[in-house]
Amino acid sequence: MHTEPTTIVIIGAGQAGGWAARTLRDEGFDGRVVLIGDESHPPYERPPLSKAVLAGEVAPESVHLLDAAAMAAMSVEWLASARVVNLDRTAKQVMLADGRAIGYDKLILCTGGRARELDVPGAGLPGVHTLRTIDDARRLGPVLQRDAHVAVVGGGWIGLEVAATARQRGAEVTVIETMGRLCERSLPEAMSAHLHAMHAAKGVEVLLGAAVASFAPRTTGGLDVVLSDGRSITCDAAVVGIGLVPNDELARAAGLDCEGGVLVDAQCRTTDPDIFAAGDVAVTPNSWAGRRLRLESWQNAQEQGIAAVRSALGRDVHYDPLPWFWSDQHGTNVQIYGVPSPTHEVVVRGDPAAGSFVFFYLEGERVMAALGGNAARELRFARRLIEKRTQVRAQDLADPGVSLAKL
Ligand SMILES: Cc1cc2nc3c(=O)[nH]c(=O)nc-3n(C[C@H](O)[C@H](O)[C@H](O)COP(=O)(O)OP(=O)(O)OC[C@H]3O[C@@H](n4cnc5c(N)ncnc54)[C@H](O)[C@@H]3O)c2cc1C
Structure with a gap:
């Protein structure tokens, strides 16, 4: 007979974590739910950060998935600005950076990922941005003014959305991409060509086959983005959008199988039967692709967050979604x-x-x-x-x- 767990801990209060917490109550689970997130914000959706939030069309708070009151009403213990630093599978507890220990019966890893940083001199300069969080969007927004020059490093989805939004706000934009075409890893050639033409028509300069060698501050303000072929682009700010690093360190250190993210099965279960993973951090078998995939999408964060919880509660789950992704540009x-x-x-x-x-x-x-x-x-x-x-x-x-x- 399946016995219900009494404490379910969710690490990561992002989109997958928020849906996991909500689903526990939707499924009638009445035990203790602890949602631990290292950001100060309640769970939120990231897609608008590079679109309407960055364009200044909506307030950053509008992206919240749940607020503190909603979580309190669901008796979800939300621990904000709380970082899990260790996972002890033998004691079945997680340790927080402030020394607190929290025991679990079932654990859901929804730790997502962080923006990959460029490993070149000057990458830490204040004018060099990445975009993953509400706080990043708050820092970047004011920079994208009319007539500012913004260099976008990376011609993938985030880079192109930032380029489109910056252009919409009147900034001059140069996209710098190392590959021979835009979104080369995720798009067929014809679609890359279409995106390229669309950005060019809107006045975005696109440099292909161009690698950044360094960022150098200018005494007059702003910075130079120096390319490996010696060219240099003078700009007010640079935004680096070169992909995501999955936050799988906790899982690795705890001995769970990881391969570019936390490996899970179609029940969203890791190699520990009491630990599940969902969202950007999870690598899942996908029959549509014929291989394992780590999906970085809004759809997956929500649906896998729900599936992982249902699986943890012993429901019948077979998670194998047709991947779906969208983007809005120009x-x-x-x-x-x-x-x-x-x-x-x-x-x-x-x-x-x-x-x-x-x-x-x-x-x-x-x-x-x-x-x-x-x-x-x-x-x-x-x-x-x-x-x-x-x-x-x-x-x-x-x-x-x-x-x-x-x-
Ligand atoms: C700017 C932007 C635009 C996007 N646009 C689109 C789009 O148009 N379409 C689309 O389909 N997808 C889009 N996405 C992708 C989508 O937002 C992500 O796939 C989704 O947010 C993943 O959710 P998640 O919960 O898995 O991870 P996250 O949202 O990253 O949440 C993980 C949370 O866990 C926290 N955390 C990590 N480690 C710990 C720890 N040890 N202790 C405590 N907390 C921890 C993190 O800080 C974070 O708050 C976009 C993403 C970004 C950044």
């Missing part, structure tokens, strides 16, 4: 379902130059992935084609006259 909403691969046949529907389009990625007559711009409705149908493994003909997908709903 008024274009980009969405990706599934995991496009270079081996897929590519079919285009609509006209990328006209702004609304879908790229389908096929294996034989099955859609394996789809991505597009300003095509939310069509992409919702594309998602159903992928999930239902519908057999389709490439010419029907390419023909806007053929309704995807009918397919």
